[in-house]
Amino acid sequence: MPATDFLAQLNPSQRRAVEHFCGPLLVVAGAGSGKTRALTFRIANLVLTHRTDPDNILAVTFTNKAAKEMKERIEVLFADQEARVKHGKALSALTDYEQTKLRSHVYKNLTKHLWIGTFHALCSRILRFDIEKYQHPDGYRWTKTFSIFDESDAQGLVKTIVVKTLNLDDKKFNPRSVRYAISNAKNQNLSPDELERDQPNYRGRVIADVYRHYQKSLAENNALDFDDLILMPVKLFQQNPEVLDYWHKRFRHILVDEYQDTNRTQYDLIRLLTTNGAAMDRFNDWHHRSTFVVGDADQSIYSFRAADFTILMNFQNDFGDGLPDDDTRSMVKLEENYRSTSNILEVANHLIDNNTERIDKVLRATRGEGETIFCYRADNETAEADFVVTQLRSLELQNPELRWGDFAILYRTNAQSRAFEEVLTRYSIPYQVVGGLRFYDRREIKDVLAYLRVINNPNDTVSIKRVINVPRRGVGKSTLDKLDQAADTLGGIPLWEILADETSVKTLAGRSAKGVLQFANLIKTYQARLESAKGSEIIQDLLETSGYLDSLKGDGTDEDMERFSNVQELYNAVLQFEEQNEDSSLTAFLANASLSSDLDDVKEGGNAVSLMTLHSSKGLEFQVVFLVGVEQGLFPNFRSLEDPAAVEEERRLCYVGITRAKERLFITYARERRLYGSREPASPSLFLGELPPEYITTNAAQGLPKRMAAPINTVRTQNEVSAKPGSGAHESDWTAGDVVVHPAYGAGEITHIFGAGNKICLAVKFPGQGRKILDPKLTKLQRAE
DNA sequence: TTGGGTAAAACCTCG
DNA sequence: TTTTACCCAA
16 A cells, blocks of 8 residues: 555645655745645655664644644645555544544654644743753853743732842833843844943943843742743753754654744744754765744744844755755745635735835745625724624624634734624624733633642742742732842752741731641642642642632632632642643643643634634634724734834735635725724824725725825934924824823923825824823924924 | 722734 | 733721
């Protein structure tokens, strides 16, 4: 029997990618060209045809959901092969019992061994083996029960360092932006010293200093932030050749999906694993080894977390043979689109053609023309939502094959979901909002997880402080300060060591000692049971004995009830985790919880309309897509307007949105939108002017907005002559930070500039009167200085 | 130490 | 409009 029958389902380019065995390969895969399929089939082919040991395969996906789906598909593919070999028929033709038996066999011998996951998940797994071998230059150590700090934990640490440790003004060194700078450094594999080296000014040096203290704090908590999960293995591999050698030999075949969205540190990780630390130009030993990356530079939309699509563009020179496109053996292009109608593809191709930084690639349609794209101009965001839901209802009614799950509403920012939710609720249409508040980010869930984290890792002082007084134990700020100070005086020992010592607590905590001891004993009880009891048993007992569950019930309001049931759901999640995972330790569960995302349980084709940001929609597809809020300042977002490269990224984001649609695409924008509570005028996005009018129908009397004549990203120069106030001002007349005088509100400072060209609005903050958004053409504004 | 109140800031995208 | 941060009385 030909074991490779399944390859017949592929087109020639896909087949070339899948059958590639050793050496480097870049797969340039346009939207909807079957890249997930190529990845899945490739893994199957490695094992089936080349007898690759599943233990030698590492596959990096962009989301947990993609990882789960990939495992699932490989399992089915394999089970199907085995069914044909053993029983002579397809998997689906077997009895349920035989199917289950076959699949569990495949799981045991194959899927279980495959390392498939996100960079974060895979790295945290590596760290659970080897983190204790890492030696920090300042002598900090981490153990395998490390905590993973989320963004708010991280920002909290930064704030403490800025305000308390370094006595700086947190207005000037905003914890959020400092944390962002640190994150950026980590994503480029820079240590505090390395960051400091290229800082020309005071601010940069201060940030490097905060970074240094921040890393110390993390170490004291035995904690890592998200960026460390990847940075730490890279540092470890760089300092410890034996450890690197082990993982290098282990992962002979490396696959990376969404390669355009990798950052420098992730790239370093892949390079180290591939070359075992040999310099790139000296490495050519591809014996029984491959590095296979898949991506599309046109869909690179994560530069804000330091993703760099030039890494993809450089792959050919870096790992590959560097030959031109027609001769190369290390690149394959997938350009046939199997997803969308040709009208949708035309629109997408035209739009993205406005970008300058691209890899040469077109998307070829394989399907019919389809309907035209409809562009709707609404009066305001409520009218926009009304239009969308009206369309949704009539399409659903007229097309029996469409389910609610076939519809998606995609927007630039999470805050836009509300108007749609209201209308959908009014018509009782089921919907799911993806993103926004994650399940694991809810207050009550974070509380319970903090308890578990303390039990698992008593050095986690951040978590101790979160729950030592939840529920109320009469332990307030001053008590905590005293205990903290004592730990500090004793040479910076972990707070837990003070708490765990009864005499110390009694001496230090005074009246509150009882509460503190109660807490300490609670934690000790469960620490003792950590070895013998399951996580689910611990959590159940803990919720009772800590009094947390009782305190949650509160006054029995709806909100209280919801909190209560969320905690219940968390318990179920632990149970489920224990059933489904080999390593069901508390540490593993906590890592899983930290790394889970809202996207993980999105059901495609289910019975609910999906509402999500364009970022979240990457990799998904829907029969009908509504791309909403396509207005200047919102999309492209005003923060990107001054930077041409940033506008290109917004355009790629728009491209991603358009290419999610299979059958129908609607684009909407409003003339007026509620922002910060007050109504503000809005103008159509520059992207609308870039769409080919012949493929688009619109309700706007004047048709599609005209293409902007002048380049939108003119660099603002200081010496441009400023027009008189109120006389048709140009963008260049105003700069954020300028002080202006308004006839009614008086003097205020410009905080943001929305829009570009002739249509701009200014956000001006007037002391005592709040923020106003003004059109300089309609309001007489005078420059103050 | 706790709870309620008011004022100011925030809304860009995410693991 | 909604969320968070800080102040003060009990």
